[in-house]
Amino acid sequence: MKAASTALVPLEIRALLPFRIRKASKLSGGDINEVMLIDQGAIQYVLKYNDKIQFPKMLKRENDGLQLLRKSGTIRVPLVIAQGESVTYQYLLLEYIAPDALNTKDESNLAIQLAALHDYTDELFGLEEDNYIGSLPQYNLQTESGTQFFLHQRLVPQFELAVSNGFELKGIEELFKKMERLIPSQKPALVHGDLWNGNVIFTSNGQPVLIDPAAHFGHAEMDIAMMKLFGGFSNKFYWMYHEVRTPLPGWEERVPLYQLYYLLVHLNLFGAGYLNQVQQCINKYV
Secondary structure: OOOOOHHHOOHHHHOOOOOOOOEEEEEOOOOOOEEEEEEOOOOEEEEEEEEOOOOOOHHHHHHHHHHHHHHHOOOEOOOEEEEEEOOOEEEEEEEOOOOOOOOOOOHHHHHHHHHHHHHOOOOOEEOOOOEEEOOEEEOOOOEOOHHHHHHHHHHHHHHHHHHHOOOOOOOHHHHHHHHHHHOOOOOOEEEOOOOOHHHEEEOOOOOEEEOOOOOEEEOHHHHHHHHHHHOOOOHHHHHHHHHHOOOOOOHHHHHHHHHHHHHHHHHHHHOHHHHHHHHHHHHOOO
16 A cells, blocks of 8 residues: 555545545556545545546446345445546445455355345346446346357357457357357346456455446356356355355356356457467367
8 A cells, every 4th residue: 555645536536525535545456447545534435436438437337236236135245435427537436345354254154145146136137238347348238048148248249359359269150059058048147247256355254245246147157157267265165155056957067168258358358368268168168
């Protein structure tokens, strides 16, 4: 954390906040957002902001995702204090939830609560609005078919972007033709949508909190696949999750299929270092 200063927050954002900032200091926030810890003495907040022209309505969509997860009543997310736009920026003001310095975490609670989140359902896959996955648009056109949603709203846009970025991939059409046979019918599940270990905080009493969602109604196995992609969760978590929420037959064989979406996103964001992993995922099914 660097030296604290209210000047770290642009004046046009400060003018819109519901209080006068006493102290601000930078938090790590990736390449998209500036993230600040706002210290008001008795209470602290997190302030995120970015360029509203470069990332239209990104933080509005994050707010929407947090509200949707909160509405499910299944797992804690940060409380949204304010969200809006200035002339240049968009911002999101959240309660600050301090992660446990001792790294105490209760993965049993995470498993039980995530299973409950995935049981929260809707009539259609998708969402009324598109949102973001990282800095890329994530399309959410609603449909009754989860397989068609995954194919046309997840894989196809990322494959098209990868091709336009100059990457050569084999077996795409063959994979698409097999999709209906690879994925069983299932109800829409409310998913976090970007559930790597950095988007889970454990509080001082070990309780899980989800942050930075790319929420939508999709296949529950997408969250599990993302959790497995970058690791950070123990076998205890997966055992407890499947004790609470009985897995569909063949779920383990579908993990690389759902990881394909997230690997394509990383390919399109970060480049050729992910190309072999993407091709290996395709090769498993063609």
